Amino acid sequence: MLASILTIVLIVGGTVLLSWPLGRYMAALFSGRFKGADRLFAAATGGTGEQDWKQYSFALIAFNVMMFGFVFLLLATQHLLPLNPDGQGASSLDLVFNTAASFTTNTNLQHYSGESTWSYLAQLGGLMWLQFVSAATGIAALAALARGIGGQASMGNFFLDVQRASFCVLLPLAMLLASGIALAGVPMTLEGAAAVTTLEGATQTIARGPAAAFVAIKQLGTNGGGFFGPNSTHPLENPTFWSNALEMIAIILIPMACVWMFGRIIGRPKHAAVIFGVMAALLAIKLTAAVTFETAPTQAFADLAVTQDVGNLEGKELRLGATTGPLWAVLTTATSNGSVGAMHDSLNPLTGLVPMAGMWLNETFGGVGVGMINMFLYIALAVFVAGMMVGRTPEYLGHRIEGREMRLVVLALIAHPLLILGGTALFAATPWGLDTLGNTGAHGFSEILYEFSSAAANNGSGFEGLGDNAPAWNIATGLVMLIGRFLPIIVPLAIAGALMSKRRSAENAGTLSVEGPTFGVMLFIVILIFGALTFFPAAALGPIAEHTALMR
Amino acid sequence: MQYLLPSLRLWLVTFLVCVIGYTALVLGFAQAVVPFQANGSIIVADGRAVGSQLIAQDFTGPRYFWPRPSAVDYNGMGAGGSNKSPTSPGLTERAEQTVARYGATADNPIPADLVAASGGGLDPHISLAGALYQAGRVATARGLPAAEVKRLIEAKAISAAGSFAPERIINVLELNLALDQLAQ
Numbered sequence: 001m002l003a004s005i006l007t008i009v010l011i012v013g014g015t016v017l018l019s020w021p022l023g024r025y026m027a028a029l030f031s032g033r034f035k036g037a038d039r040l041f042a043a044a045t046g047g048t049g050e051q052d053w054k055q056y057s058f059a060l061i062a063f064n065v066m067m068f069g070f071v072f073l074l075l076a077t078q079h080l081l082p083l084n085p086d087g088q089g090a091s092s093l094d095l096v097f098n099t100a101a102s103f104t105t106n107t108n109l110q111h112y113s114g115e116s117t118w119s120y121l122a123q124l125g126g127l128m129w130l131q132f133v134s135a136a137t138g139i140a141a142l143a144a145l146a147r148g149i150g151g152q153a154s155m156g157n158f159f160l161d162v163q164r165a166s167f168c169v170l171l172p173l174a175m176l177l178a179s180g181i182a183l184a185g186v187p188m189t190l191e192g193a194a195a196v197t198t199l200e201g202a203t204q205t206i207a208r209g210p211a212a213a214f215v216a217i218k219q220l221g222t223n224g225g226g227f228f229g230p231n232s233t234h235p236l237e238n239p240t241f242w243s244n245a246l247e248m249i250a251i252i253l254i255p256m257a258c259v260w261m262f263g264r265i266i267g268r269p270k271h272a273a274v275i276f277g278v279m280a281a282l283l284a285i286k287l288t289a290a291v292t293f294e295t296a297p298t299q300a301f302a303d304l305a306v307t308q309d310v311g312n313l314e315g316k317e318l319r320l321g322a323t324t325g326p327l328w329a330v331l332t333t334a335t336s337n338g339s340v341g342a343m344h345d346s347l348n349p350l351t352g353l354v355p356m357a358g359m360w361l362n363e364t365f366g367g368v369g370v371g372m373i374n375m376f377l378y379i380a381l382a383v384f385v386a387g388m389m390v391g392r393t394p395e396y397l398g399h400r401i402e403g404r405e406m407r408l409v410v411l412a413l414i415a416h417p418l419l420i421l422g423g424t425a426l427f428a429a430t431p432w433g434l435d436t437l438g439n440t441g442a443h444g445f446s447e448i449l450y451e452f453s454s455a456a457a458n459n460g461s462g463f464e465g466l467g468d469n470a471p472a473w474n475i476a477t478g479l480v481m482l483i484g485r486f487l488p489i490i491v492p493l494a495i496a497g498a499l500m501s502k503r504r505s506a507e508n509a510g511t512l513s514v515e516g517p518t519f520g521v522m523l524f525i526v527i528l529i530f531g532a533l534t535f536f537p538a539a540a541l542g543p544i545a546e547h548t549a550l551m552r
Numbered sequence: 553m554q555y556l557l558p559s560l561r562l563w564l565v566t567f568l569v570c571v572i573g574y575t576a577l578v579l580g581f582a583q584a585v586v587p588f589q590a591n592g593s594i595i596v597a598d599g600r601a602v603g604s605q606l607i608a609q610d611f612t613g614p615r616y617f618w619p620r621p622s623a624v625d626y627n628g629m630g631a632g633g634s635n636k637s638p639t640s641p642g643l644t645e646r647a648e649q650t651v652a653r654y655g656a657t658a659d660n661p662i663p664a665d666l667v668a669a670s671g672g673g674l675d676p677h678i679s680l681a682g683a684l685y686q687a688g689r690v691a692t693a694r695g696l697p698a699a700e701v702k703r704l705i706e707a708k709a710i711s712a713a714g715s716f717a718p719e720r721i722i723n724v725l726e727l728n729l730a731l732d733q734l735a736q
Contacts, residue, residue: 163566179581194591196594196601207628213574299638306664315634316670318721346637465635
């Protein structure tokens with residue numbers, strides 16, 4: 001228990017400390033304080049004039065369409081292209097569609113195993129490139145939103161913001177992290193697989209490749225797509241406790257910094273502290289629950305001659321320490337990362353509920369940039385509910401929140417459960433889902449529920465027992481990822497655009513302060529009620545039913 | 553159309569910097585500073601590559617220590633876990649086979665890590681208890697005193713990260729290599 005607490009304090013506490021200076025730096029960067037760099041970026045792309053919300057959104061969509069198209073072509077033709085030492089063949093087009101959608105949307109849901117599917121060119125030039133620019137897209141969108149509701153005249157420029165995020169935030173951090181995990185033992189080579197003869201004389205072929213560079217940006221950009229199939233449970237992707245610590249810090253570092261960045265751009269750091277506190281409280285609850293549930297030994301070994309003095313070890317790695325499974329599971333789903341440090345399908349049933357809850361709420365720090373954007377929707381909802389309770393026109397930072405804005409907020413918030421529950425219902429009732437299950441009964445239902453939650457939340461982790469490389473899964477989750485990505489980015493920009501066009505009122509003694517604990521509690525309650533009411537019935541059919549029926 | 557040209561130019565600069573430049577720098581750094589790790593930690597013994605220090609390989613004979621079970625049969629080209637729920641009957645059946653293979657009984661229960669498959673199916677380590685549990689079998693098969701095998705286990709046991717992960721673990725391939733060297 002002591003080791004668990006020490007590990008959590010090291011990882012989470014350490015990252016909180018690091019996130020503050022990073023957030024300050026990012027706020028300065030996106031406020032145009034590095035003029036030399038900005039001139040260089042303007043020269044590189046051109047078209048860097050000020051944009052309103054529509055122009056910013058069109059630029060974002062245009063570039064994202066190009067990201068998707070380029071990587072679709074690259075993946076579809078990889079068998080004809082160089083840098084393919086292990087001779088990977090052509091993939092099915094539905095898998096290519098799903099993978100291109102998955103990495104464009106910062107999801108990194110993987111219906112394949114990297115070491116047996118993609119060439120090094122596809123991994124580096126296609127998937128790793130998207131891991132940079134999709135993360136940069138999210139950070140850029142947050143900067144634009146903050147400028148809009150912070151009272152600036154324009155939303156900035158998308159092409160400039162993507163370069164700021166890619167070159168001044170993601171790239172230097174990725175260089176540091178890649179060097180760190182390479183020193184810990186993650187391979188970085190363009191050589192193909194190694195053939196060895198084992199001590200007993202058998203032949204073993206060991207996949208390797210340029211993993212260190214890939215894994216670093218996978219963790220930092222809340223991407224989560226592993227170089228190897230089993231992600232960061234693979235010893236070459238995560239060889240030691242210390243590579244594991246670095247990779248876990250990288251999961252939440254930028255999402256945390258985004259909250260501070262938001263607060264500084266809108267000029268209200270105290271408001272950011274309240275938001276950070278609410279997110280941290282949610283994280284603490286999930287961590288406590290997951291770590292506690294996972295100390296129960298494996299039910300499957302209960303009647304056998306097996307020592308049951310350690311927690312559930314199925315799907316876990318010894319070198320990463322006992323806490324890694326639940327801790328990583330919470331961090332990766334609190335943010336929209338989706339990498340794994342243990343197999344989520346093999347977690348105890350109630351532990352498995354915690355990552356699902358993380359994806360349902362999707363704003364406990366959340367994805368880089370987009371987590372804070374999701375939180376903005378909940379803030380608008382909380383402000384509205386509070387305004388109704390006291391009978392005043394709801395205001396947020398002097399912006400009057402009216403019917404038009406609330407309709408947009410509700411549209412974005414309702415889309416998330418609709419995609420998850422609608423998709424789950426469809427696949428749980430048809431052979432599309434039923435024929436692909438890796439486990440039966442309530443746990444099988446959980447596999448379907450998890451997959452749609454992961455796609456809609458742009459998370460990318462999975463209950464991997466599911467046979468998800470099938471056309472129905474590839475197409476359905478591909479579409480869910482695209483809607484779940486772009487709707488919650490464009491709609492908040494539209495809301496900010498609507499707020500910008502109205503006159504701001506001065507805050508007075510009657511205005512609900514967004515900088516105090518009252519607002520924090522209000523926000524916390526709104527999130528829990530919305531999340532619990534929406535998803536509790538599905539949770540009861542899946543993990544809760546499995547726990548009550550089968551765990552002793 | 554006003555967004556097409558800037559998008560193309562953005563594609564070009566991000567690709568040049570974040571794919572080509574970044575990969576080249578990390579590749580150069582890793583190959584120059586830690587070439588052994590950068591190429592997969594491949595161990596060469598007596599002039600032949602016998603495995604990766606980080607990747608479990610299958611051991612079946614009684615003369616060697618056995619690694620944790622692997623849901624993918626130690627396939628270095630297709631790693632993965634069992635993805636079985638703790639309530640799954642399939643997981644219990646697999647565990648029964650492992651228990652039978654080790655001949656574990658209620659009086660001499662087997663440590664859980666030797667029965668549970670790892671996430672990637674390639675975990676190179678077993679627990680100290682898991683190694684000591686196998687010491688008798690290995691000592692008998694090799695005609696070595698049990699005390700000597702246990703001394704070797706103790707020498708190879710490490711804790712993954714001091715106070716943060718105090719449980720002691722052992723790299724199976726390194727332990728088995730040391731056993732073979734003991735014999736020579």
